[in-house]
Amino acid sequence: MQLTISPENPLEWIALRANLAPIPLLHAQIMPVLAKAVLEAADKGVFDAAKDGPQTLDELVSTLKLNRKALGELMGLLTAMGYFTYQQDRFKLTPMARRFALKDDPQSVHGMMVFNNRVMWDWMSHLGEYLETGKGIQYHDSLTAEQWRYYQEGMVAATNTEAREFGRRAPVPRSAQHMLDIGGSHGQHSVALCKKLPALTSVILDLPAAIEQAAPLLARQGMGDRVCHRPGNALTDDFGEGQYDIILLSSLAHHFTPEQNQLVANKIGRALRPGGVFIVNEFIKPEVGQKPELVGSSTDLFYGLSSTAGNYSITEIQDWQRLAGLKAHKVVSYRTLPGRAMVVAKK
Numbered sequence: 001m002q003l004t005i006s007p008e009n010p011l012e013w014i015a016l017r018a019n020l021a022p023i024p025l026l027h028a029q030i031m032p033v034l035a036k037a038v039l040e041a042a043d044k045g046v047f048d049a050a051k052d053g054p055q056t057l058d059e060l061v062s063t064l065k066l067n068r069k070a071l072g073e074l075m076g077l078l079t080a081m082g083y084f085t086y087q088q089d090r091f092k093l094t095p096m097a098r099r100f101a102l103k104d105d106p107q108s109v110h111g112m113m114v115f116n117n118r119v120m121w122d123w124m125s126h127l128g129e130y131l132e133t134g135k136g137i138q139y140h141d142s143l144t145a146e147q148w149r150y151y152q153e154g155m156v157a158a159t160n161t162e163a164r165e166f167g168r169r170a171p172v173p174r175s176a177q178h179m180l181d182i183g184g185s186h187g188q189h190s191v192a193l194c195k196k197l198p199a200l201t202s203v204i205l206d207l208p209a210a211i212e213q214a215a216p217l218l219a220r221q222g223m224g225d226r227v228c229h230r231p232g233n234a235l236t237d238d239f240g241e242g243q244y245d246i247i248l249l250s251s252l253a254h255h256f257t258p259e260q261n262q263l264v265a266n267k268i269g270r271a272l273r274p275g276g277v278f279i280v281n282e283f284i285k286p287e288v289g290q291k292p293e294l295v296g297s298s299t300d301l302f303y304g305l306s307s308t309a310g311n312y313s314i315t316e317i318q319d320w321q322r323l324a325g326l327k328a329h330k331v332v333s334y335r336t337l338p339g340r341a342m343v344v345a346k347k
């Protein structure tokens with residue numbers, strides 16, 4: 001799966017092949033507008049306003065209390081982007097928008113859109129500074145309580161689809177009883193495995209400020225004591241010895257330097273039981289010399305900007321696992337998300 005600029009007719013194909021199309025204009029002028037339009041639409045409730053059926057522009061204006069001219073422009077763009085169709089003066093949500101953009105759909109990314117609109121959008125203006133200094137924002141040290149809430153809700157939304165595939169395809173021992181989910185936040189990955197493996201319970205280790213906001217999100221899953229939070233810090237806490245059948249590090253390695261990841265991997269190597277698995281669940285950086293792709297490369301830059309760290313290659317991740325005394329077991333690439341994989345090692 002790739003995000004590409006693709007021709008719609010033979011003349012455009014020729015123009016692209018002949019290098020006549022000003023691609024940077026699309027990147028610089030069009031794409032930022034597309035992204036911000038979708039974020040504001042979600043935040044202002046535009047998708048949900050059409051949830052119960054096709055709406056005229058006037059009906060949307062009246063529900064959303066927005067300016068008619070501006071909303072008309074936004075609706076035109078959202079229609080061009082495939083979120084709505086427009087027929088007989090009415091805007092109707094497409095199946096894609098219905099599944100992924102509505103607030104309460106189980107696969108919705110709505111929370112991520114609100115987080116990106118209210119918190120992340122401002123970070124992008126620091127990209128120039130990051131390029132000059134190499135120092136990222138380190139947002140975990142500076143979020144307000146409200147921003148922590150958007151962040152945790154954003155993480156749920158980002159993993160609604162992934163957690164299903166993770167639950168189905170993560171190569172874990174069927175008899176597993178104890179899991180440690182480091183930086184597990186909302187707990188969706190733990191919940192997916194606990195639903196599949198009846199004997200499994202999971203402890204989610206996360207920062208205290210995260211748990212404050214993630215606790216109600218986990219409670220919504222109705223798993224009771226089988227999945228619980230433990231406030232702590234992965235960099236300074238001891239994980240114990242020979243205790244866990246599964247240890248998951250999902251979307252946390254990209255916030256840590258290589259040295260910090262090695263330190264965490266060493267503690268994980270000690271904390272696993274024989275036969276236990278260590279899963280690093282991440283966007284993957286291409287190996288040296290491999291062609292970069294858009295999702296992995298943009299998340300790499302974004303994590304650099306936001307956390308000073310970034311993505312790692314499969315080889316780099318497997319090196320941490322090997323130096324922690326574990327054997328490479330499997331690499332499972334996601335089918336529903338390009339550039340993302342589970343890198344699994346076994347004790």
Ligand SMILES: C[S@@+](CC[C@H](N)C(=O)[O-])C[C@H]1O[C@@H](n2cnc3c(N)ncnc32)[C@H](O)[C@@H]1O
Binds near residue numbers: 235251
């Ligand atoms: C990007 S989120 C990933 C959440 C979840 N694992 C997922 O895959 O959706 C990173 C999580 O790691 C937590 N985190 C960051 N630094 C941490 C640390 N030093 N120790 C434990 N958790 C940490 C954050 O609070 C956040 O909940």
